[in-house]
Amino acid sequence: MAQQQPVVRQRAAWWQSAILAVVGVLVFVGIVIGLDAAFQPQLTGTSLIIVGIILAIVPAILWLVFFYLQDRLEPEPKREVFKIFIVGLALASAIGIPLTDQVFRVEDWLYRSSTSLVLGAIFVIGAIEAFIIYLTVRHFIYDSDEFNERTDGMVYGTAAGLGYATALNVQFILGSGGAALGGAEVFIAEVALAHAAFAGVLGYFLGRAKLERERIWWLPIGLLLATVLNGLFIIARSRLESGSIVVGAASVLPSITGLILAGALALVVAAIIAALIRRDISHTETRGSRAAVDAHIGDMQSNRVTVGMFAVLIIVGIITAAVVTGGMTSFDVSGFKGDYPAHFGLATREGDVLRVADTLGSGAEFAIQTLDLEAGEDANRVAARLTVQRGTEFQAYKVLESAETTLNGKPALMQRFAYVDMRTLVKALPIVVEGKDYIVLDGNRAIVITMLTTPDNLPDVEPQFQQFVERLTF
């Protein structure tokens, strides 16, 4: 029997190195904040982005160095640990982040309600991140001979988690075109510590799965735990760090509540895993290893069930996203029936049949108005009336496009327009508004259905408006 004997050597010091790593990252952040506050460097453009990216990578590298230093008795080959870090970073950049940001567009709807926050944080962000980290370890190192100790799961899991965190941090710096260094470093360290913590949990489950015969639900439970932990962290942080309104200039010192939370989480997780691994090792010493003779088949099944667990989680995530973003509210006013997006609120003013606005989001408005027709007036005459009315009310009103179409089987005139709204009064830049009208003649009245939004929000708002128009009956 050429079975590999699991290593049962105990490393009393490794969890101390976790503490050292957390403290090291926190000290580093403190120094960056201190230097930023003391010197207030005036960085702009490329230099700001370059310094930002360096600062985005440092906490992960610091952490990895500490761990590596501690893992000296039988060090994991540097190449392998670094490889897992890079694979985690690559998978996060190629799959994880595009999924959360572009496919699910979590940022657009996460904070719409407490329910959307809880479900989105756990079933979308938490599940995707945990699964990417699981994939990284499970498929790029788990089967290797180098994965032969209980602590290895932790080391590789943490490396993968830090890879994910670094991808998020670099994207954060690039996405914001550089950032105030002190505040940015707090966030970067927070992301790194939190990911190290929940990836460490997942790593513990992977380590035990490799070295002991575990039941088929062992790894899925690990994935679920890491998912929930990640989600709960996002929820707790948003509750603690929800913004501030102050009179006068804000303090130069950034808020560190999220960082304290992440640091505490990392320390608690490290302590718990340390205790568990210690217990596992003493069990092995007294009762011998329960590692499977042929672990391969069990592994494959367990892997499938884990993938299944992720599928379940993400399906809940998809349903959450669909309900939150696709929900509609029905209305029935003055003979007009239809639905508008559920996150819009009523904003009906004098002269409107109905006006709804995305007050707590993009600020976009959909409105229905009716105008009495004068003898011989057609849709183009109505459009001209609108031009006169808007031309006096706003600056630089222009019709960009005009076309004949049909709506509800009735001939209609569609026009796109833009104008400048000076509603911000003094000391603020005017806002460009882009809009779309449908003008339908209906007996002796004209029905004008209007969308107002900003050029930035137009790609998101227009499909919602089309749906609003198509569902409208009168």
Place this chain on the structure above:
Amino acid sequence: MNAQLKLFLAILSTLILLLASVFTALAGGPHWQAAAGNLVGTDDGARVPAQAKCTKMEISNPSLWFATDKEGNVYADKIVKQYPDGTSYIAAGFEYNCIPKNTTVTVVYYYGGFDTEPVFTDSSKEKATNEGGTFWWYIGYDDGTPIPEGDWQVEWYINKKLASQGEITVGGGTKEDVEDIGDETGDDEESTSIDDIWNWGDEEGEDQAATVTVQGTIVDGKTKKPIAGAMFIVLNPGVGAQEWVDAKFPTEDVFSAGQTDTKGKFVLSQPLERNVTYTVFVVAKGYQPIVAEDFMIDDQQEDPVDLTIKMYK
């Protein structure tokens, strides 16, 4: 453990040193703002005798110090013996008889003694004139924050030759320390009273308007970058946050609102009343909304009220 700790400390200190040098190199902070002023033809030849044809520029020694206000305006008719608390700008200067051709005036400011590093120095080439006048050079921070209190010194060089020196204390000065030389000369023009110039301690007693304009900047709490398109919404007094959200945020409950421009700045469409509690929502796409149910502007706050709002993702 010990060897590892040493290595850890070594790595950390290297990083700190590296960062410190980068930060020092790029350090900004408040900058000095300074400018020269020259009032030719003031009728103050009493101090320095005028000449028919200018051959040599005679200037008053020791240097004079002039009253300044919070905006950096210099009042050349008011000589100061000591600047008050909270002074933002100081202006050293002199009276002169005339200015010959090719005259360069150089000013050097010190803080804490002539033997210290100069705080500020600059030169300016002056236009020739046969008339006497008053010349000054003010300095202060570009953001208007008060300059350090203590003793300030100045040196004046005419064509690189030391011509005048002077010293003044910043802090503790009162209106008694001001000598109005504008009146001495029988100037017809109405001169600004020192009460109007040094009025920055007296604002508490002024009557407050019942309403205040509210404006502000909305920034990302982490990057400090401005957030464009964010909304600052103030509800009618008495309307609570939950009530408004439950009613699907109808606009009829909105008392006042402002949307940020690309620089993150907004101004509320409607001024707010003092000492009235409002519910405030701050919302921006992709950010956690801020809800404040006890937003109030009290009598202490100046008009307009300038807010800074940090939002987090």
